[in-house]
Amino acid sequence: MKKILEIGCGQGFRTYLLSKQKNNKVIGIDASKKDIEICKKRYPRIEFLNMNAEKLLFKDKSFDQVLAIDILEHVDNLRKTIAEITRVLKSKGKVIVNVPHYKSEEWLLKIRPTYFSEIHHVRFFKEGEIESLFKESKMVLEKKKKKGFLQHFELYFLFKRKVKSDSQLSIGSWRDNFYTKAVHAFFLMFDPVVVRTPLVYFPLWIITVPIGFVFNWFGNLFLPKSFYYEFVKN
Structure with missing residues (x-):
């Protein structure tokens, strides 16, 4: 049984997908009490906790894997957060990190x-900044890639209205809610990580995932949305 911690689970969709994969025991945490309440109602069989990433209320070496997907760009104390991630990770455990690519952020800000x-x-x-920070915590880089080109298109459509993070999808008018969710759901169909879960977007993903792979591969050469890392604890 693989014990997984997702930091910044939002409203729990990724946590749910992870829980559906065989032999996974997943815990989702988020700093938003409102989001955790939503998670508990939507996915009552999964453990969700209101918790800050800078102070993880778990014992040392509790998890086989920790996910910090699009989280580190939000935290105030970055080194403290990374130290906490390392502390709760078992020896030879893996942390998966995704952060925005600086070129993408500069482009979007313009x-x-x-x-x-x-x-x-x-x-x-x-x-190189993320690698240096995790190296300070005695973590070894196992994998790195640039990804997420199609997210630029998603943000382009979302920028027609007020940008909403995953934790804000329930806020605003019905029209904004529907628009945001519809755009997000459409682009999820191109995401191979999401469609690994059986029957999610089936049979559409038979077509969309290969298309998404080609567009992402080509686009990531020029304007990736994010850096993806996998680190292993010594």
């Missing part, structure tokens, strides 16, 4: 100067 404040980003990362 298009929409209020972008950072709307989605509560406090920083973006230069090339």
Whole structure:
């Protein structure tokens, strides 16, 4: 049984997908009490906790894997957060990190100067910065890639209205809610991570995932949306 911690689970969709994969025991945490309440109602069989990433209320070496997907750009104390992630990870455990690519952030800020404040980003990362920070915590880089080109298209459509983070999807008018969710759901069909779960978007993903792979591969050469990392604890 693999024990997984998802930091910044939002309203729980990714946590749910992870829980559906065989032999996974998943716990989702988020700093938003409102989001955790929503998670518990939607997915009552999964454990969700209201918790800050800078102070994880778990014993040392509790998890085989920790996910911090699009989280580190939001936290105030970055080194403290990384130290906590390392502490709760078992020896030889893996942490999966996704952060915005600095070129992407610079481009999006030119298009929409209020972008950072709307989605509560406090920083973006230069090339090599994440590797250095995790190296300080004795973590070994196992995998790195640039990804997420199609997310630029998603943000383009969302920028026609006020940008909403995953934790804000339930806020606003019905029209804004529907528009945001519809755009997000459409682009999820191209995401191979999401469609690994049996029957999610089936049979559409038979067509959309290969298309998404080709567009992402080509686009990531020029304007990736994010850096993806996998680190292993010594």
